[in-house]
Amino acid sequence: SQQGEEDPQALSIQEGENATMNCSYKTSINNLQWYRQNSGRGLVHLILIRSNEREKHSGRLRVTLDTSKKSSSLLITASRAADTASYFCARLRSNFGNEKLTFGTGTRLTIIP
Protein backbone atom coordinates (compact mmCIF):
# COMPACT_ATOMS: atom_id res chain seq x y z
CA SER A 1 0.00 0.00 0.00
CA GLN A 2 1.09 3.55 -0.57
CA GLN A 3 1.62 5.52 2.60
CA GLY A 4 2.06 8.95 1.06
CA GLU A 5 -0.95 10.72 -0.34
CA GLU A 6 -0.78 13.82 -2.48
CA ASP A 7 -3.46 16.46 -2.59
CA PRO A 8 -4.96 17.53 -4.89
CA GLN A 9 -5.02 14.62 -7.33
CA ALA A 10 -5.12 17.08 -10.22
CA LEU A 11 -4.39 20.79 -10.52
CA SER A 12 -4.72 23.17 -13.48
CA ILE A 13 -3.37 26.71 -13.32
CA GLN A 14 -2.44 29.52 -15.68
CA GLU A 15 1.16 29.95 -16.68
CA GLY A 16 2.91 32.32 -14.31
CA GLU A 17 0.79 31.38 -11.31
CA ASN A 18 2.11 29.45 -8.34
CA ALA A 19 1.26 25.78 -7.82
CA THR A 20 1.05 24.15 -4.41
CA MET A 21 0.86 20.41 -3.84
CA ASN A 22 0.55 18.69 -0.50
CA CYS A 23 1.65 15.31 0.74
CA SER A 24 0.56 13.51 3.89
CA TYR A 25 2.00 10.38 5.42
CA LYS A 26 1.24 8.09 8.32
CA THR A 27 4.46 6.88 9.91
CA SER A 28 7.66 8.57 10.99
CA ILE A 29 10.19 9.37 8.30
CA ASN A 30 13.91 9.81 7.83
CA ASN A 31 13.40 12.08 4.86
CA LEU A 32 10.84 12.98 2.24
CA GLN A 33 11.60 13.42 -1.43
CA TRP A 34 9.70 14.99 -4.30
CA TYR A 35 9.87 13.67 -7.85
CA ARG A 36 8.51 14.81 -11.21
CA GLN A 37 7.33 12.47 -13.94
CA ASN A 38 6.57 13.51 -17.49
CA SER A 39 4.09 11.51 -19.56
CA GLY A 40 4.47 8.23 -17.67
CA ARG A 41 8.21 8.06 -18.16
CA GLY A 42 11.10 8.03 -15.68
CA LEU A 43 11.06 10.06 -12.50
CA VAL A 44 13.28 13.07 -11.95
CA HIS A 45 14.44 13.81 -8.43
CA LEU A 46 13.54 17.37 -7.43
CA ILE A 47 14.37 17.88 -3.79
CA LEU A 48 15.00 15.97 -0.58
CA ILE A 49 14.10 17.31 2.85
CA ARG A 50 15.27 15.59 6.01
CA SER A 51 13.11 15.07 9.06
CA ASN A 52 15.06 17.71 11.03
CA GLU A 53 14.55 20.35 8.32
CA ARG A 54 11.49 22.55 7.93
CA GLU A 55 12.05 24.21 4.57
CA LYS A 56 14.27 23.84 1.51
CA HIS A 57 14.56 25.80 -1.70
CA SER A 58 15.81 24.86 -5.13
CA GLY A 59 15.33 27.40 -7.88
CA ARG A 60 11.58 27.95 -8.26
CA LEU A 61 10.81 25.08 -5.89
CA ARG A 62 10.10 25.42 -2.21
CA VAL A 63 9.42 22.41 0.00
CA THR A 64 8.19 22.53 3.57
CA LEU A 65 7.93 19.73 6.08
CA ASP A 66 5.80 19.59 9.21
CA THR A 67 6.60 16.39 11.06
CA SER A 68 4.04 17.12 13.77
CA LYS A 69 1.30 17.09 11.14
CA LYS A 70 3.04 14.43 9.04
CA SER A 71 2.74 16.58 5.96
CA SER A 72 4.84 18.28 3.32
CA SER A 73 4.13 20.78 0.59
CA LEU A 74 5.77 21.55 -2.73
CA LEU A 75 5.43 25.06 -4.10
CA ILE A 76 6.37 25.85 -7.69
CA THR A 77 6.54 29.58 -8.27
CA ALA A 78 6.05 31.37 -11.58
CA SER A 79 4.89 28.20 -13.30
CA ARG A 80 5.84 27.41 -16.90
CA ALA A 81 4.29 25.13 -19.50
CA ALA A 82 7.26 22.79 -19.05
CA ASP A 83 6.19 22.22 -15.43
CA THR A 84 3.24 20.18 -16.70
CA ALA A 85 3.84 16.75 -15.20
CA SER A 86 2.90 14.45 -12.35
CA TYR A 87 4.52 15.16 -9.01
CA PHE A 88 5.10 12.50 -6.38
CA CYS A 89 6.24 12.61 -2.82
CA ALA A 90 8.23 9.65 -1.56
CA ARG A 91 9.11 9.02 2.00
CA LEU A 92 11.98 7.12 3.54
CA ARG A 93 10.93 5.42 6.72
CA SER A 94 12.98 5.59 9.87
CA ASN A 95 13.20 1.88 10.55
CA PHE A 96 16.81 0.87 10.25
CA GLY A 97 17.29 -1.96 7.82
CA ASN A 98 14.00 -1.28 6.12
CA GLU A 99 14.96 1.80 4.20
CA LYS A 100 12.96 1.94 1.03
CA LEU A 101 11.15 4.73 -0.76
CA THR A 102 7.37 4.67 -0.49
CA PHE A 103 5.62 6.81 -3.07
CA GLY A 104 2.31 8.56 -2.91
CA THR A 105 -0.35 8.57 -5.58
CA GLY A 106 0.79 11.80 -7.22
CA THR A 107 -0.61 15.16 -8.29
CA ARG A 108 -1.19 15.74 -11.97
CA LEU A 109 -0.25 19.38 -12.67
CA THR A 110 -1.34 21.07 -15.90
CA ILE A 111 -0.02 24.54 -16.77
CA ILE A 112 -2.28 26.37 -19.19
CA PRO A 113 -0.33 28.68 -21.54
Add this chain to the structure above:
Amino acid sequence: DAGVTQSPTHLIKTRGQQVTLRCSPKSGHDTVSWYQQALGQGPQFIFQYYEEEERQRGNFPDRFSGHQFPNYSSELNVNALLLGDSALYLCASSFGLATYNEQFFGPGTRLTVL
Protein backbone atom coordinates in the same frame (compact mmCIF):
# COMPACT_ATOMS: atom_id res chain seq x y z
CA ASP B 1 28.00 10.14 -18.79
CA ALA B 2 25.08 7.82 -19.49
CA GLY B 3 22.26 7.81 -17.04
CA VAL B 4 20.17 4.80 -16.14
CA THR B 5 19.15 2.81 -19.19
CA GLN B 6 16.43 0.21 -19.49
CA SER B 7 15.47 -2.25 -22.18
CA PRO B 8 13.21 -2.90 -23.88
CA THR B 9 11.12 0.27 -24.02
CA HIS B 10 7.88 -1.55 -24.63
CA LEU B 11 6.89 -5.18 -24.35
CA ILE B 12 3.70 -7.10 -25.04
CA LYS B 13 3.19 -10.54 -23.53
CA THR B 14 0.30 -12.91 -22.96
CA ARG B 15 -0.92 -14.34 -19.70
CA GLY B 16 1.22 -17.15 -18.37
CA GLN B 17 4.34 -16.10 -20.20
CA GLN B 18 7.60 -15.04 -18.62
CA VAL B 19 9.40 -11.74 -19.14
CA THR B 20 12.87 -10.35 -18.45
CA LEU B 21 13.55 -6.64 -18.15
CA ARG B 22 17.03 -5.16 -18.07
CA CYS B 23 18.62 -2.17 -16.39
CA SER B 24 22.06 -0.58 -16.54
CA PRO B 25 22.79 1.78 -13.66
CA LYS B 26 24.29 5.21 -13.90
CA SER B 27 28.06 5.21 -14.06
CA GLY B 28 29.52 4.93 -10.57
CA HIS B 29 26.38 3.48 -9.03
CA ASP B 30 26.32 0.02 -7.49
CA THR B 31 22.76 -0.32 -6.19
CA VAL B 32 19.71 -1.03 -8.30
CA SER B 33 16.09 -0.84 -7.21
CA TRP B 34 13.04 -1.89 -9.20
CA TYR B 35 9.59 -0.33 -9.02
CA GLN B 36 6.23 -1.17 -10.57
CA GLN B 37 3.97 1.71 -11.52
CA ALA B 38 0.40 0.90 -12.49
CA LEU B 39 -1.49 3.42 -14.59
CA GLY B 40 -2.48 6.43 -12.54
CA GLN B 41 -0.61 5.25 -9.45
CA GLY B 42 2.70 5.98 -7.81
CA PRO B 43 5.63 3.59 -8.12
CA GLN B 44 5.68 0.63 -5.76
CA PHE B 45 8.96 -0.83 -4.57
CA ILE B 46 9.65 -4.37 -5.78
CA PHE B 47 13.18 -5.08 -4.57
CA GLN B 48 16.70 -3.73 -4.32
CA TYR B 49 20.01 -5.31 -5.31
CA TYR B 50 23.44 -4.56 -3.92
CA GLU B 51 26.59 -6.63 -4.25
CA GLU B 52 24.65 -9.10 -6.40
CA GLU B 53 22.22 -9.90 -3.59
CA GLU B 54 18.61 -8.96 -2.99
CA ARG B 55 18.76 -6.69 0.05
CA GLN B 56 15.20 -5.50 0.43
CA ARG B 57 11.90 -6.63 -0.97
CA GLY B 58 8.50 -5.05 -1.22
CA ASN B 59 5.15 -6.79 -1.09
CA PHE B 60 5.43 -8.71 -4.34
CA PRO B 61 4.98 -12.47 -4.91
CA ASP B 62 7.79 -14.85 -5.69
CA ARG B 63 6.85 -14.65 -9.36
CA PHE B 64 8.95 -11.51 -9.31
CA SER B 65 12.65 -12.26 -9.12
CA GLY B 66 15.80 -10.49 -10.03
CA HIS B 67 19.49 -10.65 -10.49
CA GLN B 68 22.42 -8.30 -10.34
CA PHE B 69 25.57 -8.90 -12.34
CA PRO B 70 29.18 -8.09 -11.41
CA ASN B 71 29.02 -4.96 -13.59
CA TYR B 72 26.07 -3.80 -11.41
CA SER B 73 23.49 -4.17 -14.18
CA SER B 74 20.30 -5.92 -13.20
CA GLU B 75 17.44 -7.99 -14.53
CA LEU B 76 13.85 -8.24 -13.36
CA ASN B 77 12.08 -11.50 -14.16
CA VAL B 78 8.36 -12.04 -13.89
CA ASN B 79 6.94 -15.54 -14.30
CA ALA B 80 3.40 -16.68 -14.99
CA LEU B 81 2.31 -13.22 -16.09
CA LEU B 82 -1.10 -11.95 -15.02
CA LEU B 83 -3.15 -9.18 -16.57
CA GLY B 84 -2.50 -7.17 -13.43
CA ASP B 85 1.23 -7.19 -14.13
CA SER B 86 0.65 -4.66 -16.90
CA ALA B 87 2.53 -1.58 -15.75
CA LEU B 88 5.52 0.67 -16.21
CA TYR B 89 8.57 -0.95 -14.64
CA LEU B 90 11.13 1.53 -13.41
CA CYS B 91 14.71 0.91 -12.47
CA ALA B 92 16.59 3.27 -10.20
CA SER B 93 20.25 3.31 -9.32
CA SER B 94 22.16 4.84 -6.47
CA PHE B 95 25.51 4.61 -4.75
CA GLY B 96 25.56 2.51 -1.64
CA LEU B 97 22.81 0.68 0.13
CA ALA B 98 21.12 3.48 1.99
CA THR B 99 18.15 4.85 0.11
CA TYR B 100 18.65 8.32 1.51
CA ASN B 101 21.17 8.60 -1.27
CA GLU B 102 19.52 10.14 -4.32
CA GLN B 103 18.11 7.60 -6.70
CA PHE B 104 18.31 8.17 -10.45
CA PHE B 105 15.51 6.62 -12.46
CA GLY B 106 15.55 5.15 -15.93
CA PRO B 107 12.85 5.83 -18.53
CA GLY B 108 11.07 2.60 -17.72
CA THR B 109 9.78 -0.43 -19.60
CA ARG B 110 6.09 -0.45 -20.46
CA LEU B 111 4.79 -4.02 -20.09
CA THR B 112 1.40 -4.94 -21.48
CA VAL B 113 -0.04 -8.35 -20.64
CA LEU B 114 -2.89 -9.52 -22.87
